[in-house]
Amino acid sequence: MARKRERSDIVLDMLLSIQEKGNRIKPTHLMYKANLAYKQMKLYLEELVENDFVKKVKDNNYDYIIITDNGLKFIEKMKQMKEFERTFGL
Amino acid sequence: MMDLDIVYSPRWFYGKDIMIDLISIFVLVLIAFFTLRYYRLNRKNRNYLLFASSFILMAVAFLFKIATNFTIYYEIPQTSQLGLLTLTYSVIKTSDLLFFAGYLMYRMLMLLGLYILYSIYHKQNRFNVFLIIYLILVSVYFSSSAYFMFHLTSLIILSIITYDYFKNYHKSMQVTGKWLAYSFVLIAASQLVFIFIKLHTLLYVIAELIQLAGYVLLLITFIKVLKDGKKKGKE
Numbered sequence: 276m277a278r279k280r281e282r283s284d285i286v287l288d289m290l291l292s293i294q295e296k297g298n299r300i301k302p303t304h305l306m307y308k309a310n311l312a313y314k315q316m317k318l319y320l321e322e323l324v325e326n327d328f329v330k331k332v333k334d335n336n337y338d339y340i341i342i343t344d345n346g347l348k349f350i351e352k353m354k355q356m357k358e359f360e361r362t363f364g365l
Numbered sequence: 366m367m368d369l370d371i372v373y374s375p376r377w378f379y380g381k382d383i384m385i386d387l388i389s390i391f392v393l394v395l396i397a398f399f400t401l402r403y404y405r406l407n408r409k410n411r412n413y414l415l416f417a418s419s420f421i422l423m424a425v426a427f428l429f430k431i432a433t434n435f436t437i438y439y440e441i442p443q444t445s446q447l448g449l450l451t452l453t454y455s456v457i458k459t460s461d462l463l464f465f466a467g468y469l470m471y472r473m474l475m476l477l478g479l480y481i482l483y484s485i486y487h488k489q490n491r492f493n494v495f496l497i498i499y500l501i502l503v504s505v506y507f508s509s510s511a512y513f514m515f516h517l518t519s520l521i522i523l524s525i526i527t528y529d530y531f532k533n534y535h536k537s538m539q540v541t542g543k544w545l546a547y548s549f550v551l552i553a554a555s556q557l558v559f560i561f562i563k564l565h566t567l568l569y570v571i572a573e574l575i576q577l578a579g580y581v582l583l584l585i586t587f588i589k590v591l592k593d594g595k596k597k598g599k600e
Contacts, residue, residue, distance in 0.1 A: 283407045355594030356403040362541040362590050364486065364533035365412040 285309065287353045289319060290328060293342045294350060300340055374434075375566040382573045383434055386427045389580045393424040396587055412485050419485075422478030426471045433467030465509065472508055472515045476501045479522040486529040516559040523553035541593060544586040551579030 280288070292308035293300045300308070306316045320340070323329045328346035332339050359365070374382055397420035404413035480497055489497070501518070508515035527549040534542035558572035 281407070281409060283409075351595055352402070352406060355591050356406055358541070358590050358594035359399070359403060360410075361537050362533075362539055362545055362586070363416065364529065364537075364542075365410065365416060 283353065285311070285315075285319060286323065286328075287350065287357075289316075289323065290342060290346050290350050290353075293329065293340060294347070298342045298347075302338055302340060305340060373562040373566060373569040375570065378566075378570050378573075382569075383431050385573050385577045386431050386434075388577060390424045390427045390431075392580045392584045392587075393420045393427070395584070397421045397424065399587075399591075415481055415485050419478045419481035422474050422481065426474035426478060429467050429471040429474065433464055433471065436463045436467065469505060469509065472505045473501065476505065476515070476518055476522070479519060479526070483522050483526055486526065513560045513563075516556045520553055520556040520560070523549060523556060527553050539593075541586050541590050544582060544589065548579050548582035548586055551575055551582060555579060 289305060289309045289311075292305055296304065296308075302316070302320070305311075305320075306313060309316065311319070320329070323346070324331065326345070326349075327343055328349055329340050329342055332341055397417045400413050400417040400420065404410070404417065407413070477498070480501060484494070504514055504518045508518075527546060530542065530546035530549055534546050552575075555572045555576035558568055558575060562569040562572060
């Protein structure tokens, strides 16, 4: 059975989803790509905006979420943390 | 009053072992620092905190070892060779006291650090923790008269941790996991050689060099972990 995703896993999945889409994604796409329910995504998104990991922008009447430099740095740290966790069995 | 201490290091190696221990401290503190940063990212995983505490305790243990060796090498006025052993004659009572207290702290903190690392991979209940801490204190007490007790205890704990790292490597099949296991093989091997240092002063040099190789490999492994982490994407 797959383990339940932790908060940090969800945040990382969201940021990686945005990064994979060229650092810009529509909220609905993010919801599907990060495998989240609408309410869940809204809550996490607010947190990401508060921490300056992502920004909400409007382009041609469409809402987009873009990743910030802080978000990219966070991805790097999280990836290293996951690698460390796997190597040291933590 | 004249007291007698036994130094296992050959004279030409004085100070070089201190350098090796300083390198070991650097590696331990560096990894502990990053582990604490990772703990701040994921406070739910208390293993990070235990891991960092273990490495910090081991680093502090090495500091005590260095302080003790420094006192012996540079404060004791006379030494002479008797067979394979270098005998140091001390006329300074405080030096003896520092030697005893320093080594006691070194051994106790090192074993506690290793035990915390062990407890990450083998969950302990409260009674086990009390029992093991008691046994560590007993082992440290007896090691003041039989020094090898400390190295034997370290070797046993390190062997189990090394086995755990090999098991983890077989599960994850990551190169860094293999390197980590080998670095602990070297650190455990150094303890094995330390057990026999009374037989020949060169064994002390060999043990220290194996320890150095172990910590350098641990550092290389850690750097590779950081590099590989940057490369990997979503999994």
